Amino acid sequence: MGYTIAEKILLKHCACKSIAPGDFIEANVDVALANDITAPLAISEFKKSGFKQVFSKNKIVLVPDHFAPAKDLKSANQCKILANFAKEQEIKNYFEIGSMGIEHALLPEKGIVMPGDLIIGADSHTCTYGALGAYATGMGSTDLARAYIDGKCWLKVPATHKYIFKGKLNKWVGGKDLILYTIGQIGVDGALYKVMEFSGPVIKQLGMDDRFSMSNMAIEAGARAGLIEPDATTKKFVASFKRKPKFYYSDADAVYEKIYEWDVTSLEPMVACPHLPSNVKPVSALKSIKVDQVVIGSCTNGRISDLRIAAALLKNKKIAKGIKLIVFPATQKIYLQSVKEGLAEIFVKAGGIFSTPTCGPCLGGHMGILADGEVAIATTNRNFLGRMGSPKSFVYLSNPAVAAASAITGKITHPGKV
Amino acid sequence: MIIKGKVHKFSDDINTDDIIAAKYLVSTDAQELGKRCMETISPDFSQKVTPGDIIVAGNNFGCGSSREHAPLAIKGCGISAVIAKSFAAIFYRNAINIGLPFLESADVDNINDGDIIEIDLSTGVIKNVTQNKNYKTHAFPQFLQQIVECGGLINYIVKSLKK
Numbered sequence: 001m002g003y004t005i006a007e008k009i010l011l012k013h014c015a016c017k018s019i020a021p022g023d024f025i026e027a028n029v030d031v032a033l034a035n036d037i038t039a040p041l042a043i044s045e046f047k048k049s050g051f052k053q054v055f056s057k058n059k060i061v062l063v064p065d066h067f068a069p070a071k072d073l074k075s076a077n078q079c080k081i082l083a084n085f086a087k088e089q090e091i092k093n094y095f096e097i098g099s100m101g102i103e104h105a106l107l108p109e110k111g112i113v114m115p116g117d118l119i120i121g122a123d124s125h126t127c128t129y130g131a132l133g134a135y136a137t138g139m140g141s142t143d144l145a146r147a148y149i150d151g152k153c154w155l156k157v158p159a160t161h162k163y164i165f166k167g168k169l170n171k172w173v174g175g176k177d178l179i180l181y182t183i184g185q186i187g188v189d190g191a192l193y194k195v196m197e198f199s200g201p202v203i204k205q206l207g208m209d210d211r212f213s214m215s216n217m218a219i220e221a222g223a224r225a226g227l228i229e230p231d232a233t234t235k236k237f238v239a240s241f242k243r244k245p246k247f248y249y250s251d252a253d254a255v256y257e258k259i260y261e262w263d264v265t266s267l268e269p270m271v272a273c274p275h276l277p278s279n280v281k282p283v284s285a286l287k288s289i290k291v292d293q294v295v296i297g298s299c300t301n302g303r304i305s306d307l308r309i310a311a312a313l314l315k316n317k318k319i320a321k322g323i324k325l326i327v328f329p330a331t332q333k334i335y336l337q338s339v340k341e342g343l344a345e346i347f348v349k350a351g352g353i354f355s356t357p358t359c360g361p362c363l364g365g366h367m368g369i370l371a372d373g374e375v376a377i378a379t380t381n382r383n384f385l386g387r388m389g390s391p392k393s394f395v396y397l398s399n400p401a402v403a404a405a406s407a408i409t410g411k412i413t414h415p416g417k418v
Numbered sequence: 419m420i421i422k423g424k425v426h427k428f429s430d431d432i433n434t435d436d437i438i439a440a441k442y443l444v445s446t447d448a449q450e451l452g453k454r455c456m457e458t459i460s461p462d463f464s465q466k467v468t469p470g471d472i473i474v475a476g477n478n479f480g481c482g483s484s485r486e487h488a489p490l491a492i493k494g495c496g497i498s499a500v501i502a503k504s505f506a507a508i509f510y511r512n513a514i515n516i517g518l519p520f521l522e523s524a525d526v527d528n529i530n531d532g533d534i535i536e537i538d539l540s541t542g543v544i545k546n547v548t549q550n551k552n553y554k555t556h557a558f559p560q561f562l563q564q565i566v567e568c569g570g571l572i573n574y575i576v577k578s579l580k581k
Contacts, residue, residue: 024561037443037487038484038485040446041487044446049576067444074444078444122484122486123484124482124483124508138484139484139512140508140512140516141486142486142512145572146575149575189477189478189481192506193507219508222506222507363440364441365441382433382435382482385458385459386436391458391459
């Protein structure tokens, strides 16, 4: 019997001769990531263990991005723990704010994560790198501390669910809509402790940015990872990087616990309504929902193609009176590219702000917290109660086109209508 | 190990933002985090907890973020164990790694808010003292039991590397 791509990567990273769903394995990690919220705990656990040296200076990545640039004194002290540890352990991949970005956009951009890797991160959206054909999964700080010691982690091999997307995508519909549709179909625990494997002709047509959006939200269905088999698009994306990729593919006789097959030809842009990512409706079903704030960015949709889509709609237009538009590119490179292409100017001239990269507003950290009763449409990944600020606020999730169109009209709007 | 306490009942899909909101993640201190545990959905929760109490919840408990601050906050406010129909995967491993006892049980719907229950972690039996009923759950996988018995992942690793 054959293996899925996820099983092949896991097998390659452990000492077992064969593996099957449900097995416990000790796996070697290629990359161990943490941020300013999760690294301080990992570092203190590592220090308590009595070990003095981390297992590798090259495989540990530290990105202060959540409450960075430091939003207050406590955050500043958290960020400093990362900086000190990086210096003391001579960790190569530490990114100070001038070279940083939101971790899940930054690592692929820098070629730190590659196809075939086993990546663990103390951040739930570590699953983003599955889009490269890597096994990438979120864990806690103690798991990271353990990896700092011996470069390993324990894993229970998940079963895989396969999602086949057929047909042709409408204009304004992309990876974000496909993943919102999927979560709407299966629910927030529809892939609990499973691997999601996205495939089919529609996925083959998607660019890397759209693929990252999809894998990014696998966790929103409860999945451990969300993988896409590498193809010409993947190979082109990683071609210029120093590290050598390893391409794995699912066997023809691989075993899937479930297979979903959807024709998405008639799919329109999807919106997840408060307060769960599974509460998904087509945008045309939402009538007269006024918004106070529009947020475009994050590890889900803060990449250059996302900003180009939003800017194309906002060009020579003004956002509705009284609306707040916050655009935050995911990395410094994307920030600079947006300036060069004139996208930043479009956002500011339309009446929005163009912020430095940070996770800030997405998790109600800083740079745009919602007040009591406020409604936001955001290109982020979670709309839990109080996620972006007040427990009395409301968050809708969408793609960047719907968000930009909604900023222009002041209510949730199909991008074809502006 | 026997754990006995009063039940605080929660619904399905209790997420990590519910358990501890992101604005409090500037601390890693369990006691401090504990004061804010469940604040978004139950503002005075930490004051209602008597040390030893038990959380009982529905499906997908702890979904969302990887923040280990979530099980730490639960422990920090005095909760001694969590029983749910199912747990989100990252919360599950975080709870093991920091040594927060938990059990999966299909009998959650039969347990009421305020019931006194007794959990035997070694046998997986939940005794509802208030209703005088017993519920049987699956025992923990052996590998995970070893981690819990060592008092968490780091102790387990330190011990096994010294062998």
